[in-house]
Amino acid sequence: MTTSGLAPRLRIHDVDALRGFALLGILLVNITFAASGYPIHVIEDPSYDSGLDHVVRWLSSTFVDMKFYLLFSFLFGYSFQLQLEAAQRAGAAFKPRMLRRLGGLFVIGWLHMVFLITGDILTVYALIGLILLAMHKVKDKTALYVALGIYVWLLFAMGSTGLFMDTSAMFDPAASLVAAQETTANLGGSFGDVIGEHLKALPLYGLSQVTLQGPTTLAALLIGMVAGRRRLLSNVTGQEPVLRKIQLIGFPVGILGGAIYASSGGNGDVLGVLASVMTAPLLAAAYVATMLRFFHSDRGTSLGKALAPAGRMALSNYIGQSVATLLIFTGVGFGLVGQVSPLEMVVIAFAIFGAQMVLSRIWLNQYTYGPVEGVLRGITNGTRPTWRKGVTTS
Template sequence: MQNPSLPVGTGERSNLLDALRGFALLGVMMDNLFGFSGWAFLPQPAKESLSTWTSDGIIGMLEQVFINGKFYSLFSLLFGIGFSIILVRNEQKGTNPLKIFYRRLLILLLLGAGHLLLLWEGDILLLYALIGFILPLFRKLSNRHLLILAAVLIFSPLLFDLFSVLFQYKNGSILEKLAISIDQKNGIPADENFAYYLYKDGAGWNEWRNWQESGYLYRYAYILDSNRIPKVLGMFLIGLYAGRKMIYAHLADNISLFKRLRKWGLLIGIPSAIACFYFEFFQKHIPSPIGMVHTLFYATSVVPLCLAYVSMICLRWERKKGMTRFRFLAPMGRMALTNYLMQTIIGICIYYGVGLGFGSRVGPSVFVPIGIAVYLLQVAYSHCWFRYFNFGPMEWIWRQLTYGKRLPLLKK
């Protein structure tokens, strides 16, 4: 008889959810490359000076329309589904699900804090852990109320932006001022561009260390200014709803739902994403901090397209041939934490001055193919890893700390 205090075995895992995590990692990597490479921070004249500017501009537009924000939303959705699975399985076994959940979050919080402070300011693990701590507060809500609250949270940035415009206040202003004071202490000019500071000739460990002292503050100032917290929580709640309904386990019963989500997600999401791109890059006069029109189109593009992507994979998965095509992503998703952290290390080694220093010197025409190659290597590595091991290395550590049990890493 299985000990209820032990984690769920690999045989019980949903290959579909793992494949979705693997798919999400591709989008997250593509999104993060624009930050790792310094492209997101380069001034426009510097971008246009590259010989690949024409194709760079096209790729950048496609990334904004089809990728930006959609895959972080997918990870948020999967986080909510994961919480529902923990609730159901532990309640069935007569154990306290919240004890396990909070332990998992505490370990994730520590990993995220280390990732944020020591490696990369673009970390999402810490944010997910912090928001995750309040997720159990909503577990008693009805399905209807879950969806209503999720919609309110996803569109709430419109109200927050209105307050910012009316009162000329930025949520992250205190953190930004603190970051600037740290930069001044470290001799970094107030107008220094991140793209040049970390990637310039001669940039090394000192520059990286100086940036790490303030980078996380700039990051969380942006998270507050862009109202990321309610957006993430909203997707958590949609995931909690989907997990309760066990939609991922009953694909055949939800074909019509997936077809509707695919249809309306694309019809609403793509035009909204194009409008979002236009208002962000061509209408700089719209109200600060980001622009209320941009905020509206962001909400009506990111969530619909995220749900459309999930629906398309689920519809394919329901067919035997489609399942075969996407199943290769499952090992990548089974060690999503390990692969996410590895993407950071690889990005630093390729683009930062402490590594090869490609940052700010190449555009999307170069770094996107590099990213795809790295991703495919990770997929291949993940397949090889699970021939011999039960868990990914970071997942193994995470599970052992969560359950307080010695778990066999090597397969027998």
């Protein structure tokens, strides 16, 4: 038995590697909100209007936006199930532990989105995790039906809005441009100005969570929970025929939906957003299948090994990405907000994540848990935080 009261068990390497891959995708999205005040107002910065700028934005909208938080959520649901089963095997009380964990996650997420960056996924996990906790005994079929029902509802609600309502009156390009310029200026100001912008964005962010990201996150969590029950990511060889089938379906459908979203103006078009929402799970699944096949190939083994440490410290790295972008772009640090092109954002994102992969490996050579993971583990167990070397749990 470990000091936490849970029976020892080995981590699943593929889960950690996939989580690291998801972190990179999340950074590619989040860096756009840290580097400019324009995305939060759903408008492009007119200072970057070259053909290359538009191509980079289009590629990001097609292949990245709305995909990686689904993958991250799926893995959260998968790990939730592993933690539940570990507690059951050890005879430990799972519910109070998970409630403490979700409470700690909410506080960390709230501090994150107030002080570090616009928006946050941790508070969403904390709140929706309560629903997952309430549903953890439902049958697999019920969980999958609920996930499917969420997407059917979004298809009906967003489709009706896009087809029968005039949403153009809700968006004033001139006003959005002025607001975006003001936000960019404030992000380049003092720490108080930066916090002020984060707080101003909370109502819009909250609306997005209630109407779109929250429901799709719940669907991904439920699917992840079912996958965890069936151990779908255990003992993967990369040769499973189903992985190839997922790629053959997921890539063409997912890329088509992403291309429609990107070509219709991104978040400014309801039907374009709907196309991405409906197809993003398929593209995310295709990414998973591709990475699993690659991790288990001769050429891809080293990539999986490089990504896994970053995935083991996913919470610390998620927070660390926001610290890095705060220091690079806002007035708290170098003040480069509004001065970086879309392509330069991508380069900076890869540089940050590359550094995190190296630092994660160095840290885990000395400690079992990441800095923030150790704190959250202490909250979960009701003990003092610890980062010592020892047996780990997923």
